[in-house]
Amino acid sequence: xxxxxxxxxxxxxxxxxxxxxxxxxxxxxxxxxxxxxxxxxxxxxxxxxxxxxxxxxxxxxxxxxxxxxxxxxxxxxxxxxxxxxxxxxxxxxxxxxxxxxxxxxxxxxxxxxxxxxxxxxxxxxxxxxxxxxxxxxxxxxxxxxxxxxxxxxxxxxxxxxxxxxxxxxxxxxxxxxxxxxxxxxx
Numbered sequence: 001x002x003x004x005x006x007x008x009x010x011x012x013x014x015x016x017x018x019x020x021x022x023x024x025x026x027x028x029x030x031x032x033x034x035x036x037x038x039x040x041x042x043x044x045x046x047x048x049x050x051x052x053x054x055x056x057x058x059x060x061x062x063x064x065x066x067x068x069x070x071x072x073x074x075x076x077x078x079x080x081x082x083x084x085x086x087x088x089x090x091x092x093x094x095x096x097x098x099x100x101x102x103x104x105x106x107x108x109x110x111x112x113x114x115x116x117x118x119x120x121x122x123x124x125x126x127x128x129x130x131x132x133x134x135x136x137x138x139x140x141x142x143x144x145x146x147x148x149x150x151x152x153x154x155x156x157x158x159x160x161x162x163x164x165x166x167x168x169x170x171x172x173x174x175x176x177x178x179x180x181x182x183x184x185x186x
Contacts, residue, residue, distance in 0.1 A: 011046070015037075015040040015050055016057055018040040019040075019051075019058070020099070020103065021039070022035055022039055023057075024105075028106060055116045058110075059113065063091060067087050067127060068127040068128065068131040070088075070090045071083060071084065071132060074090070080146035081182060084132075084150040085150050085182075087128070088150060088174065089171055089175070092171050093171050098166075100170075101162060104161075104162040108159070125147040129143045132147075150178070153178050160177075
């Protein structure tokens, strides 16, 4: 990664952290993009260049890319459900849980973010399908079904974790939900 790319990533991260801090303290609807820009020490134009919508300030992450990369790195053994489950688990084990918790709690409590969260689920499902189908395009339908099922399990684990204020072990909750659904751990 070049210096310029690192600087952009640092700016994006600083903006998002300040936005989440303000949204948590003042409320999502009560916080303006200009307030986020001021708190991050950038212009409103810089905020919009990095996050095209206010919702993106909460919803943006690189989970799609991380999970798809995990699929590619893991052995392609076992069922598609198991492969996707292992990729999700690996990504959850590396997650910044403090940031994730704030984001989830905002998504759950803010109607404007709930619908956009569903869009991000579809993008994640598509990332899994593309990663799996890179090796075998005939798996598209099966990969879509498996990804959707695993993301449902993931959603339930994340909701429980957020409702319990991030106290339980997130990977453990995911394993528990996966096992309850599929009869075995990923």
